Amino acid sequence: MxxxxxxxxxxxxxxxxxxxxxxxxxxxxxxxxxxxxxxxxxxxxxxxxxxxxxxxxxxxxxxxxxxxxxxxxxxxxxxxxxxxxxxxxxxxxxxxxxxxxxxxxxxxxxxxxxxxxxxxxxxxxxxxxxxxxxxxxxxxxxxxxxxxxxxxxPPNAQPNVAATAVKTIDYQPPAAKQGDPLPPTVPGVEITMKNTGRRHAMMSALKWVLEGKDVAGKSMRILISEEDLNRVVGSGYVPGGGGTRIFRVPLVKAFGPGPITVKFVK
Structure with missing residues (x-):
């Protein structure tokens, strides 16, 4: 995908x-x-x-x-x-x-x-x-x-990243090469993250686990791997000291209405 x-x-x-x-x-x-x-x-x-x-x-x-x-x-x-x-x-x-x-x-x-x-x-x-x-x-x-x-x-500093907002979007994949037409949009999510720790975070070094309900109202869980994240968002750098980043990622299946939770796992 x-x-x-x-x-x-x-x-x-x-x-x-x-x-x-x-x-x-x-x-x-x-x-x-x-x-x-x-x-x-x-x-x-x-x-x-x-x-x-x-x-x-x-x-x-x-x-x-x-x-x-x-x-x-x-x-x-x-x-x-x-x-x-x-x-x-x-x-x-x-x-x-x-x-x-x-x-x-x-x-x-x-x-x-x-x-x-x-x-x-x-x-x-x-x-x-x-x-x-x-x-x-x-x-x-x-x-x-x-x-x-x-x-x-700084020495001994640690990151502290949390997803502060998650919403569904129509994700626009980039063109295959410059000058080509854009491909059709696909389901996606926009995730806002805030890092209140003193150390930066490289979020593509972690797996992202998204949980919510699909368009039929059934429970749905999607895991995005480190490899997929590196392709889409690069290193996933989030600065420390209250730094905020917005990431947009494509999904294999659309979430329906309702809350979506995001967890980060090694």
């Missing part, structure tokens, strides 16, 4: 921009992991992210850190925050197939009130134009920018 649905909420971001340049090579990279959870103190105040050059040619890159905040629908806004981390190396040059471990060390203070979210951006830099190639050799050079989600939590 969920296999054709794309991730629609907080997720690790991937952006490609094209520049007119003289180099003919097309570059690509892999960044792993794409979600990093840290704490402000102890061994987890340090993390490592690996960058790999997948294609032919050299891969010059630089790193940037931005602080994230999300609205209730998971739309992020970013502000520069390089001073909150020591990143080493901050830039590099990878030969074909090479890997580089980028080390992150939190230096933003040990007493933050709640988890803080960031993007670690790995930005490919354009190769200088070969001035001897001539105007006819100019081609499009594609550079890739990848972003890993980094979340830093």
């Amino acid at each position: 969920f296999s054709n649905f794309q991730r629609t909420a907080v997720r690790s971001a991937f952006v490609a921009t094209a520049l007119v340049a003289g180099a003919a090579s097309v570059y690509a990279m892999r960044v792993s992991p794409m979600i990093v959870e840290m704490t402000t103190t102890g061994s987890d105040a340090v993390a490592r992210v690996e960058v790999q050059n997948l294609n032919a040619g050299k891969l010059p890159f630089e790193t940037r850190i931005t602080r994230l905040s999300f609205d209730e629908n998971g739309v992020p806004s970013e502000t520069p925050a390089d001073a909150d981390f020591i990143v080493f190396p901050p830039q590099g040059m990878l030969p074909q197939g090479a890997r580089q471990v980028v080390r992150l060390q939190w230096v933003g203070g040990a007493d933050i009130p709640t988890s803080q979210a960031y993007y670690l951006s790995i930005n490919q830099l354009p190769i200088p134009v070969d001035q001897t190639a001539g105007a006819q050799a100019a081609q499009v050079q594609v550079v890739y920018h990848m972003k890993a989600l980094v979340v830093v939590a």
